Amino acid sequence: MANELQALIFDVDGTLADTERDGHRVAFNAAFVAAKLDWVWSEALYGELLAVTGGKERIRFYLEKFNTEFEKPAQFDKFIAALHASKTRHFVAMMQRGEIPLRPGVERLIKEARAANMRLAISTTTTPANVEALISSTLGSDAMQWFEVIAAGDIVPAKKPAPDIYDYALEKMGLQANQCIAFEDSLNGMLSSQAAKLKTIITVNGYTSEDDFSGAVVVLDQMGEPGAPCKVLQGNAEVTYLDLAAVKKLFQA
Ligand code: XBP
Ligand code: MG
Numbered sequence: 001m002a003n004e005l006q007a008l009i010f011d012v013d014g015t016l017a018d019t020e021r022d023g024h025r026v027a028f029n030a031a032f033v034a035a036k037l038d039w040v041w042s043e044a045l046y047g048e049l050l051a052v053t054g055g056k057e058r059i060r061f062y063l064e065k066f067n068t069e070f071e072k073p074a075q076f077d078k079f080i081a082a083l084h085a086s087k088t089r090h091f092v093a094m095m096q097r098g099e100i101p102l103r104p105g106v107e108r109l110i111k112e113a114r115a116a117n118m119r120l121a122i123s124t125t126t127t128p129a130n131v132e133a134l135i136s137s138t139l140g141s142d143a144m145q146w147f148e149v150i151a152a153g154d155i156v157p158a159k160k161p162a163p164d165i166y167d168y169a170l171e172k173m174g175l176q177a178n179q180c181i182a183f184e185d186s187l188n189g190m191l192s193s194q195a196a197k198l199k200t201i202i203t204v205n206g207y208t209s210e211d212d213f214s215g216a217v218v219v220l221d222q223m224g225e226p227g228a229p230c231k232v233l234q235g236n237a238e239v240t241y242l243d244l245a246a247v248k249k250l251f252q253a
Pocket of ligand 2: 011012013014015182185186189
């Protein structure tokens, strides 16, 4: 008999909220201004930089590929860490001001799952402070406790697309991959969840709609709401909006 679904594991950036273009990118640029650097990450450039997950790693990638003229300071690791810490402060402040809402259906699904005693976890590349700021500002100050594991940031050295952050979440929950389902928005995210052997539901966003999501359980434009249906972009499923019954059906299919 097939396993029963025990837990939902959510990615954060791009999945819970559209944070990349108007959140992280803006916070990076604010940190560059504060550090008196003349770097500007446009929406288009940021799309290319998203090939690399992790903010510190993304800054290094930018300097390796797009700004090779920049003379690296002597203590380069410290420079990157300080710049990224400043970016995190800007991002947290933006979330605390409520600048980025959750994507359609996210709050509804999480609350339904919670009411049904479904176990919940987070698996993300972003810094823990960012997760806390987003979740508390959108779902309320106690909402961090709804998730039994917050697997985030540098907790594992190898970030997505490596499976490590999902493996970590599964290990902490004491669950097998075939008892859980993952929610992702990007190719790097899905490669990570699939490498951890998790079935994965994709909701795309502006930066990821052209990614190749072969192997996903279903690809949707968003989770949708009653009266505001989602579109099925890939996969043989009839979903009008993602509720727990739909998730369970996709998990069993
Ligand atoms: C997205 C990421 C992160 C964020 C920036 O993670 O790759 O690096 O873009 O956050 P996910 P930091 O989709 O797994 O949530 O600057 O804190 O890394
Ligand atoms: Mg993501």
